[in-house]
Amino acid sequence: xxxxxxxxxxxxxxxxxxxxxxxxxxxxxxxxxxxxxxxxxxxxxxxxxxxxxxxxxxxxxxxxxxxxxxxxxxxxxxxxxxxxxxxxxxxxxxxxxxxxxxxxxxxxxxxxxxxxxxxxxxxxxxxxxxxxxxxxxxxxxxxxxxxxxxxxxxxxxxxxxxxxxxxxxxxxxxxxxxxxxxxxxxxxxxxxxxxxxxxxxxxxxxxxxxxxxxxxxxxxxxxxxxxxxxxxxxxxxxxxxxxxxxxxxxxxxxxxxxxxxxxxxxxxxxxxxxxxxxxxxxxxxxxxxxxxxxxxxxxxxxxxxxxxxxxx
Numbered sequence: 641x642x643x644x645x646x647x648x649x650x651x652x653x654x655x656x657x658x659x660x661x662x663x664x665x666x667x668x669x670x671x672x673x674x675x676x677x678x679x680x681x682x683x684x685x686x687x688x689x690x691x692x693x694x695x696x697x698x699x700x701x702x703x704x705x706x707x708x709x710x711x712x713x714x715x716x717x718x719x720x721x722x723x724x725x726x727x728x729x730x731x732x733x734x735x736x737x738x739x740x741x742x743x744x745x746x747x748x749x750x751x752x753x754x755x756x757x758x759x760x761x762x763x764x765x766x767x768x769x770x771x772x773x774x775x776x777x778x779x780x781x782x783x784x785x786x787x788x789x790x791x792x793x794x795x796x797x798x799x800x801x802x803x804x805x806x807x808x809x810x811x812x813x814x815x816x817x818x819x820x821x822x823x824x825x826x827x828x829x830x831x832x833x834x835x836x837x838x839x840x841x842x843x844x845x846x847x848x849x850x851x852x853x854x855x856x857x858x859x860x861x862x863x864x865x866x867x868x869x870x871x872x873x874x875x876x877x878x879x880x881x882x883x884x885x886x887x888x889x890x891x892x893x894x895x896x897x898x899x900x901x902x903x904x905x906x907x908x909x910x911x912x913x914x915x916x917x918x919x920x921x922x923x924x925x926x927x928x929x930x931x932x933x934x935x936x937x938x939x940x941x942x943x944x945x946x947x948x949x950x951x952x
Contacts, residue, residue: 641686641787641818646695648681655681657842658695663820663835665786668813670829670850671822673839674942679791679822682839683718686789686820700786716789721776725765729756729775732764736779750778755804769796777805788812790821794828806832826935830854836934840942850934857937858907863887863930866901866913869923874901877916883909902930 641663648656656678663669671679684690685697685704688711697704699711723732733747751760754774759767764775773793780788788809794802809819809832823829829836830850837847846853868874878886884905905913910927917924929936 641700641820642696642698643682643685644696646682646685646697647693648678648685648690649693654842656692659839659842659844661837661844661847663787663818665818666813666816667834668809668819668821668832670833670836671820671839672824672826672829672836672938677839677942678842679839680718683716683789683791683820683822686787687714687716687718689718711787713783713786714789715780715783715785715787716791717776717780718789718791720791720795721772721779723764723772723775723779726763728761728763729767729778730760732775733779733782737782740783742782746782750781753781753804753808754778755801770798770801773797774801774804777808781808785812786817788817788819790819792823793821794823794825802828826932826938830932830934838938838941845941845944846937853937854933857933857940860940861904861906862933862936863902863904864910865926865928865930866903866924867899867926868901868917869925871899871901873920873922874917877920877922878903878913881905881909881913881916884913900926 641661643659643661645658645660646656647654647658659678659682661682671682673679681690685692686699700713702711704711724735727735729751730747733750734744737744737747748757751757754777756771756774756778759771764772767775773795774797777790777793793805797805806828809821813819833850835848836850836853838845866874866878875886878884878901884903887902887904903913914924914927931939
């Protein structure tokens, strides 16, 4: 999928302002940004639910013309999957297959793939949000897509459901399917995506490897939680470590365990702290960012875009 200078407006609201995005085969590509950044609009263009006002859009090697239609080989959903509440999970997939002129082959496998075999005969009206998301994914799998477009696929999922979805998406990418997904869950993006595009105010503020975005965040200072075998000794050591600041719990506006130390530092100072703790005979039981590096990068870049006052 390749988008060049894509623009889309709804009246006076500019949803997409000349964006460039490229997603390769076999890649899980994350699409992130604040509410109203233009993510859903872009996904709608990929699924043939809307037409761009300007620019060039190429999907699976073919240019997209001025038509509202899902290109062949593309599947997915925006704003949740469309399902029939009065039908069972199996009947929903069968109905979708009939609409495409297909038979029931593959329905059982698709339900098993997303972990819904045990509820195949249950009516969808009783499904949780997470179960509906998984059924929507099963519906997309029936088409054997070459480009899979998903809007918040992990929304409402419990840990088991999330594991199923992660496994499915990783398998599809391994077999050459391009997957583009929007999500507000940075843990999912970090676990699944090799590349990510960050939108803010309808423009691309970053597009590239996740590792590059994370490395940029780690190059600066972040807040970390430190749990040690001797909290008092850990505090004394931290206070003596150059280029490192010990924070009060209130600094991060959250409940704070008094035995857990909160510090702010860049990676070199953090390495120095760990070496000092080990040298002092203090065991390190936990050392983790308060905000994951990917989320920190997201917050920093979107804040910069907002401060610049870029038009929507």
